[in-house]
Amino acid sequence: MPSEITLSAATRQNLLSLQDTASLLATTQSRLSTQKKVNSALDNPVNFFAAQAMTARSSDLLSLLDGISNGIQTIQAANQGITRIQGLVDSAKSTAQQALAIQNSSSGAGATGAVVAAANGKSLLGSGTAAAADGTHDFSANASVFSVTDAFGNSASVTLDRAKLTPNVKDITKVTSDEIVAQANQQLTAQGRIATASLTNDGRLTFTSTSTGTDAKLTVTGTSGTIDIGFGTGAFAAVTASGIDSTDGSAKANATGIAVSTLSGGTFDLTAGDASITVQLGSGLTKTINLNKAADATLGVSTLKASDIAAAINKQLNSDTGISGKVVAVADNGAGTVSLRSTASGGDQKLTVTSAATSTKDIGFGTAGDVSKARSGTGAGSTGANSTGQRSALAQQFNDLLDQISMVAQDARFQGVNLLHRSGADSKENTxxxxxxxxxxxxxxxxxxxxxxxxxxxSKITGNFATNDEVKTALSQLTNAASTLRSQASTFGSSLTVVQNRQALTKGIINVLDVGANNLTIADLNEETANQKALELRNSLAISALSLANQAQQGILQLLR
Known part of the structure; x- marks a missing residue:
């Protein structure tokens, strides 16, 4: 029969107390080790699951934060790429401007007034009317009127008087040189801009034709005036200047009719019949030049020379705003030929002259239906070794810079994402x-x-910058590209601001969630430490009490023996 241990009530109570104390001490030690007062749903179901949800969301947002950070770096990489591309665009623009500065065309004509006394380097003082000491002129009661005429019969009148100047100057009694030049250019522009006005370094008023070449003749003639602005007063003598041919080998488009015997040293009869022709510059509209007495009474004679026909052609050319100043007819009475040429030079100039459908008289371009005598001419680009070589080298440099632009765009990527380059046209490819x-x-x-x-x-340069038009087209494209780059940089900048704000918000929300979860589960270390000390003391006292109780029982047993 097994023996049974019988515990007294005091001993049993002490043992139960020790058991409770040990359990509480274990709980306290767990809280101290984890620094949490809620470690499982058994501790506090509401707080535990609420804190768990907060922690889970915080973890999700933390994983998104890495993607946001990478996004910021991707935008930064694109911004760096745009900055470098902008630098290459500026360099390409500089290259094109250098090419434009290398003269590959003819020089314009200029007409300059006689040297006059000057109070300073920017005054226009003449001998006809005394000027103020500060170099200004009084136009309150004075005027200067003159005309500017080019070699093609185009003319413009410039009137400098009280009516014209008052709305455009500060003081009509003290009109400055700059104000005179501005008013002259305003009137010239309004009348077709056959010339431009400017000041020389020594203060002379200068007019320069907008045409080029030896046929770019310009004449300034006085009609009336009481004030001298450098060309005299009243009906002053005409001042004439002619342009010079290009020395770089470039040439105008030229179409010369076959020599007609009746024009060579003799006369041509247009009292009956029609010698009309058609003229086309480049791919533009075709202009019909009506050469008959019905269209031009001066042609209704039997003693016409080649120069008379050329004059009639020029009159009709100049009356057409689309071709005026771009094509001119030139006659050679001795050879009996009439030539039409473009006023601009370069390889992009093409001129085609054919007989008109009504033509019955041949002036070198055939009659109606006779295509064998149709003539066309194409301008030549510069053949001068220096300018051609320089422009060609600059064109190659320009194209190399364009290749670098593409390379920079391809390399401006981060973590495999490139906001500046894609292979196709779909923006989804690099969104x-x-x-x-x-x-x-x-x-x-x-x-x-x-x-x-x-x-x-x-676009890449294919014509070696042979013409100014090609250079100007490139400059226009570069200007538009620079504007596009600035606009896109602004767009990326706005996006970067949004992403950085969302990054800051995400970090803030993560912090709020972590703090909230901790508030629900975190243990007060001071409190738990105090509890541990109290429980350890309680445990020690319980052990002592149990020991005393056992000793009392042993004493009673000894007495019974």
Whole structure:
């Protein structure tokens, strides 16, 4: 029969007390080790599951934070790329401007007034009317009127008087040289801009034709006036200047009719019949020149020379705003030929002259239906070794810079995402998608661009900058590209601000969630430490009490023996 241990009530109570104390001490030690007062749902179900949800969301947002950070770096990489591309565009623009500065065309004609006494380097003082000591002129009661005529019969009148100047000057009694030049240019522009006005370094008023070449003749003639601005007063003598041919080998488009015997040293009869021709410059509209007495009474004679026919052609050319000043007829009475040529030079100039459908008389271009005598001419680009070589080298440099633009765009990527380059036209190919919450209901799509030189709208140079038009086209494309780059940089900047704000918000929300979860579960270390000390003391006392109780029982047993 097994023996049984019988415990007294005091001993049993002490043992139960020790058991409770040990359990509480274990709980306290657990809280101290984890620094949490809620470690499981058994501790506090409400707080435990609430804290768990907060911690889970905080973890989700933390994983999104890495993607947001990468997105910021991707935008920064694109911004760096745009900055470098802008520098290359500026360099390409500088290259094109250098090419434009290398003269590959003819020089214009100029007409300059006689040297006059000057109070300072920017005054226009003549001998006809005394000027103020400060170099200004009094136009309150004076005037200067003159005309400017080019070699093609185009003319413009410039009137400097009280009526014209008052709305445009500060003081009509003290009109400055700059104000005179501005008013002259305003009137010249309004009348077709056959010339421009400017000041020389020594203060002379100068007129320069807008045409080029030896046929770019310019004449300034006085009609009336009481004030001298450098060309005299009253009906002053005409001042004439002619342009010079290009020395770089470039040439105008020229179409010369076959020599007609009746024009060579003799006369041509247009009292009956029609010698009309058609003229086309480049791919523009065709202009019909009616050469008959019905269209021009001066042609209704039997003693016409080649120069008379050329004059009639020029009259009709100049009356057409689309071709005026661009084509001119030139006659050679001795050879009996009439030539038409473009006023501009270069390889992009093409001129075609054919007989008109009504033509019955041949002046060197055939009659109606006779295509064998149709004539066309194409201008020549510069053949001068220096200018051609320089422009060609600059064109190659320009194209190399365009290749560099494409390379920079391809290399401006981060973590495999490139906002500046894609192979196709679909923006989805390089759109950056950034997610801001765990359900992807809050996001930002940053659309990428195609910023190689083709995407920027810049074309490579194929004509070696042979013509100014090609250079100007390149400059226009570069200007548009620079504007596009600035606009896109602003767009990326706005997107970067949004992403940085969302990054800061996400970090803030993560902190709020972590603090909230901790508030629900964290233990007060001071309190738990005090509890531990109290429980350890309680445990020690319980052990002592149990020991005393056992000793009392042993004493009773000894007495019974």
């Amino acid at each position: 950056l998608h950034l997610t801001f919450n765990e359900k992807d209901t809050s996001f930002l799509d940053i659309k990428g661009v195609k910023f190689d030189f083709i995407g920027l709208g810049i």
